[in-house]
Amino acid sequence: MSKCLQYPNYNLNGCACLKENSYFLGFRVIFPYRRWWSAETIAVVTGGNRGIGFEISRQLAAHGLTVILTSRDSNVGLEAAKVLQEGGLNVTFHQLDILDPLSIQNFADWLHQNYGGLDILVNNAGVNFNIGSENSVEQARMVVGTNYFGTKNVIEAMIPLMKPSAVGARIVNVSTRLGRLNGRRNRIADVTLREQLGNVDSLSEELIDRTISRFLQQVEEGTWESGGWPQSFTDYSISKLAVNAYTRLMARILSERPEGRKIYINCYCPGWVKTAMTGYAGNIPVEEGADTGVWLALLPDQAITGKFFAERREVSF
Numbered sequence: 001m002s003k004c005l006q007y008p009n010y011n012l013n014g015c016a017c018l019k020e021n022s023y024f025l026g027f028r029v030i031f032p033y034r035r036w037w038s039a040e041t042i043a044v045v046t047g048g049n050r051g052i053g054f055e056i057s058r059q060l061a062a063h064g065l066t067v068i069l070t071s072r073d074s075n076v077g078l079e080a081a082k083v084l085q086e087g088g089l090n091v092t093f094h095q096l097d098i099l100d101p102l103s104i105q106n107f108a109d110w111l112h113q114n115y116g117g118l119d120i121l122v123n124n125a126g127v128n129f130n131i132g133s134e135n136s137v138e139q140a141r142m143v144v145g146t147n148y149f150g151t152k153n154v155i156e157a158m159i160p161l162m163k164p165s166a167v168g169a170r171i172v173n174v175s176t177r178l179g180r181l182n183g184r185r186n187r188i189a190d191v192t193l194r195e196q197l198g199n200v201d202s203l204s205e206e207l208i209d210r211t212i213s214r215f216l217q218q219v220e221e222g223t224w225e226s227g228g229w230p231q232s233f234t235d236y237s238i239s240k241l242a243v244n245a246y247t248r249l250m251a252r253i254l255s256e257r258p259e260g261r262k263i264y265i266n267c268y269c270p271g272w273v274k275t276a277m278t279g280y281a282g283n284i285p286v287e288e289g290a291d292t293g294v295w296l297a298l299l300p301d302q303a304i305t306g307k308f309f310a311e312r313r314e315v316s317f
């Protein structure tokens, strides 16, 4: 079996995938699930009450971890956790609205008191109000607020609670290829801005936030259509572009942590999945949509960080 140059501890399944995917960067990485976790390993999933988040919760719990399934609505969250508990899985519910700073704080306090922190954070919660070929930006503030700022606020609150570990704690952000910087279609027209956002060495939170603010301002002024923004699902694509850039930025910042306190952070695109978000029109089931997220969360001790994946393969930002 040949070895992957990028991740030499892993085996490859050949390079046939090169033909399938023009923006594919590496080999498909396969590893036997080397079990570094136990029932003491705590995984938090946002938006776990349905769709991909529910399935990620189910798969992580089925691997033997303790899963904290969170949901902004306590009734549906409790119900979702109950379904998994009845299947014999170790799942606990707690309320978490990623748009509400008080809810984030309450959750962080509860997590600290009851579990002493967490090992894995899956930022899955997200919104998109466009379906099919619609492209309204009426809800742009909500979309960007939830997908980018909400995710960022949860990460900031959880980092101090991430447990020391020889294999590293992990953050997985559920994103989308629609948010790619250099996709052939659906990208920001301004080449300089793309280069700035793509340069991980000079990337800053200020640049990401300023880009988002400029878009939201143009939405308010009614000038966004000539602003050179992505053409499909514009608000959603920009929100996830920001999530991707923030993932790379945080990977750089977190890489400075000492051994034993490392946190690895990656993002991935689940594909076009049959969930409420796509009006159940997606072409893949939630089991597949959750797969790469679970795979990233359970990577053996290998410092894969600041990368973007789809179908367990690294793709370009």
Ligand SMILES: NC(=O)c1ccc[n+]([C@@H]2O[C@H](COP(=O)([O-])OP(=O)(O)OC[C@H]3O[C@@H](n4cnc5c(N)ncnc54)[C@H](OP(=O)(O)O)[C@@H]3O)[C@@H](O)[C@H]2O)c1
Binding pocket: 046, 047, 048, 049, 050, 051, 052, 053, 071, 072, 073, 096, 097, 098, 099, 123, 124, 125, 126, 127, 128, 146, 150, 174, 175, 176, 177, 269, 270, 271, 272, 273, 274, 275, 276, 277, 278, 282
């Ligand atoms: N489906 C796809 O094809 C696709 C493709 C690429 C990326 N994604 C991403 O995958 C993730 C999951 O999407 P999905 O397809 O499973 O959609 P979904 O079924 O609509 O689930 C979205 C989840 O996010 C939750 N959520 C929304 N706002 C929240 C908030 N403020 N606080 C906490 N939770 C919140 C929702 O809670 P409620 O039930 O309370 O609304 C729901 O649990 C999203 O980040 C999405 O952008 C999906």
